[in-house]
Amino acid sequence: xxxxxxxxxxxxxxxxxxxxxxxxxxxxxxxxxxxxxxxxxxxxxxxxxxxxxxxxxxxxxxxxxxxxxxxxxxxxxxxxxxxxxxxxxxxxxxxxxxxxxxxxxxxxxxxxxxxxxxxxxxxxxxxxxxxxxxxxxxxxxxxxxxxxxxxxxxxxxxxxxxxxxxxxxxxxxxxxxxxxxxxxxxxxxxxxxxxxxxxxxxxxxxxxxxxxxxxxxxxxxxxxxxxxxxxxxxxxxxxxxxxxxxxxxxxxxxxxxxxxxxxxxxxxxxxxxxxxxxxxxxxxxxxxxxxxxxxxxxxxxxxxxxxxxxxxxxxxxxxxxxxxxxxxxxxxxxxxxxxxxxxxxxxxxxxxxxxxxxxxxxxxxxxxxxxxxxxxxxxxxxxxxxxxxxxxxxxxxxxxxxxxxxxxxxxx
Amino acid sequence: xxxxxxxxxxxxxxxxxxxxxxxxxxxxxxxxxxxxxxxxxxxxxxxxxxxxxxxxxxxxxxxxxxxxxxxxxxxxxxxxx
Numbered sequence: 001x002x003x004x005x006x007x008x009x010x011x012x013x014x015x016x017x018x019x020x021x022x023x024x025x026x027x028x029x030x031x032x033x034x035x036x037x038x039x040x041x042x043x044x045x046x047x048x049x050x051x052x053x054x055x056x057x058x059x060x061x062x063x064x065x066x067x068x069x070x071x072x073x074x075x076x077x078x079x080x081x082x083x084x085x086x087x088x089x090x091x092x093x094x095x096x097x098x099x100x101x102x103x104x105x106x107x108x109x110x111x112x113x114x115x116x117x118x119x120x121x122x123x124x125x126x127x128x129x130x131x132x133x134x135x136x137x138x139x140x141x142x143x144x145x146x147x148x149x150x151x152x153x154x155x156x157x158x159x160x161x162x163x164x165x166x167x168x169x170x171x172x173x174x175x176x177x178x179x180x181x182x183x184x185x186x187x188x189x190x191x192x193x194x195x196x197x198x199x200x201x202x203x204x205x206x207x208x209x210x211x212x213x214x215x216x217x218x219x220x221x222x223x224x225x226x227x228x229x230x231x232x233x234x235x236x237x238x239x240x241x242x243x244x245x246x247x248x249x250x251x252x253x254x255x256x257x258x259x260x261x262x263x264x265x266x267x268x269x270x271x272x273x274x275x276x277x278x279x280x281x282x283x284x285x286x287x288x289x290x291x292x293x294x295x296x297x298x299x300x301x302x303x304x305x306x307x308x309x310x311x312x313x314x315x316x317x318x319x320x321x322x323x324x325x326x327x328x329x330x331x332x333x334x335x336x337x338x339x340x341x342x343x344x345x346x347x348x349x350x351x352x353x354x355x356x357x358x359x360x361x362x363x364x365x366x367x368x369x370x371x372x373x374x375x376x377x378x379x380x381x382x383x384x385x386x387x388x389x390x391x392x393x394x395x396x397x398x399x400x401x402x403x404x405x406x407x408x409x410x411x412x
Numbered sequence: 413x414x415x416x417x418x419x420x421x422x423x424x425x426x427x428x429x430x431x432x433x434x435x436x437x438x439x440x441x442x443x444x445x446x447x448x449x450x451x452x453x454x455x456x457x458x459x460x461x462x463x464x465x466x467x468x469x470x471x472x473x474x475x476x477x478x479x480x481x482x483x484x485x486x487x488x489x490x491x492x493x
Contacts, residue, residue, distance in 0.1 A: 132452060
């Protein structure tokens with residue numbers, strides 16, 4: 001028996017802030033959170049394009065836990081707190097009202113700052129003695145573990161580390177677990193924080209990061225534009241509370257949207273180059289999962305990171321699935337404003353899609369003043385769009401390693 | 413400041429131990445420190461006084477024993493300087 005699954009809460013710590021409605025308002029207005037930040041040491045540091053986020057752990061993370069948490073885990077716990085709170089699932093002492101809830105989190109790199117600190121102890125301080133808490137701070141499943149501990153959740157606590165698709169897969173797998181009856185409630189999302197120079201310089205050498213645009217640092221992430229040069233690393237965490245229909249009805253709570261489909265595939269092609277066929281498989285699988293005709297989809301929050309190759313491949317894949325000139329299908333990449341949150345990207349962008357459905361508004365692809373003629377879909381350039389009949393939204397996440405994940409949600 | 417006062421301050425500020433619980437006879441478990449917190453505490457003390465704490469010396473149960481170990485290592489360090 002397949003059960004219906006709803007989104008009943010959302011929580012964020014994002015480059016645009018922590019309050020989802022306010023974050024959505026800013027995205028809808030085309031506001032970028034990207035800026036130039038000085039990183040690293042005095043000797044080798046650099047001014048880097050980034051979309052960092054602010055973090056306040058007050059009242060959420062006790063000091064007695066703080067010393068054993070990398071920033072990536074703190075982001076995750078605060079986002080989970082906000083999500084559980086918005087779902088009405090927090091008891092007065094701050095634990096979750098549903099102790100059997102599961103935790104499904106995505107994370108690309110784990111505690112990257114703690115890893116850098118451990119290496120710095122070795123190379124700079126010339127000692128074999130990094131902090132004794134280094135290992136549990138670095139491990140990729142620490143964010144999920146901290147969520148389970150903080151809110152006393154005894155359900156499965158699982159981590160998906162699949163680069164840019166990590167948290168889309170986490171949300172998709174949580175959706176399946178609830179639909180198939182393994183869980184009633186899941187805390188599902190992703191977190192990423194690698195704003196440290198060791199990580200950043202490695203990304204730089206891969207040749208995928210954006211160059212500063214002549215109109216300003218804020219306008220440097222330019223998906224679908226003819227002058228796109230790559231992506232900007234973002235930081236943050238996004239968490240959704242997924243809940244079975246039975247649980248929603250029993251609690252008499254409101255849902256923001258229904259999750260209706262999830263498709264996942266692999267390109268089996270190349271570690272970093274995307275492939276049309278694999279992306280087509282994922283989108284078709286999500287549609288099939290939802291028993292939905294392609295023409296019913298109103299909006300796609302694209303993966304589109306603004307790399308020259310990636311955006312074009314996604315456009316070609318969308319055309320294969322939805323037609324050369326799909327009528328009434330709007331596509332936008334909000335990475336133009338919040339950057340690429342890697343392990344948190346899928347959850348953040350699905351969360352934005354859920355808000356688009358709830359508010360009947362499509363956020364734009366910012367800075368799309370000069371579209372690539374080869375990206376000739378309706379990419380909602382520069383200006384957000386009111387969409388009173390918005391009903392179905394898809395969110396794409398395509399990863400290094402070839403994993404493609406598509407999520408589908410329906411307005412309630 | 414004495415080692416005892418330093419460690420007491422660390423316990424209160426970093427590990428959120430209630431000051432009224434802190435007395436030399438209290439075990440680290442009494443103070444709410446698990447093995448990870450204890451390892452971190454020893455690490456912090458070693459950093460603060462620039463001590464090399466041998467594994468066999470870190471085998472203490474009470475706060476008083478910990479302070480005694482730290483005092484001895486600090487004296488040995490001064491003596492060897």
